[in-house]
Amino acid sequence: MAYVVTDGCIRCKYMDCVSVCPVDCFYAGENMLVIHPDECIDCGVCEPECPAEAIVPDTDPRAGEWLALNAEYAATWPNITEKGEPPADADDWKGKAGKLALLDPAPAA
Ligand code: SF4
Ligand code: SF4
Secondary structure (H helix, E strand, O other): OOEEEOHHHOOOOOOHHHHHOOOOOEEEEOOOEEEOOOOOOOOOOOHHHOOOOOEEEOOOOOOOOHHHHHHHHHOOOOEOOOOOOOOOOHHHHOOOOOOHHHOOOOEOO
């Protein structure tokens, strides 16, 4: 079992989750983060830290297609261990549904 980042993170990317993960298993794309499902130890501490409520356990129906997407991008995006600067317009995107089409597949610069 693992925790999964869902589309709530897209264009929000607050990165509060990164600061609390004990095993540094977050990976960064241009406009969202993902969790490496094989590295996550299922501690759950990141879930309540996310201001966008984007993190769910993989047993949650909201995980859906995001489990596979987290695994796919965690294999190619760079590891992130420290909180960076969120996008300037992050709050404008918080809570918006259906952001999959906005996912930037590019790794974080
Ligand atoms: S705290 Fe939430 S919105 Fe911010 S990067 Fe982590 S998962 Fe994405
Ligand atoms: S559940 Fe724990 S190990 Fe998994 S991503 Fe969140 S903080 Fe990291």
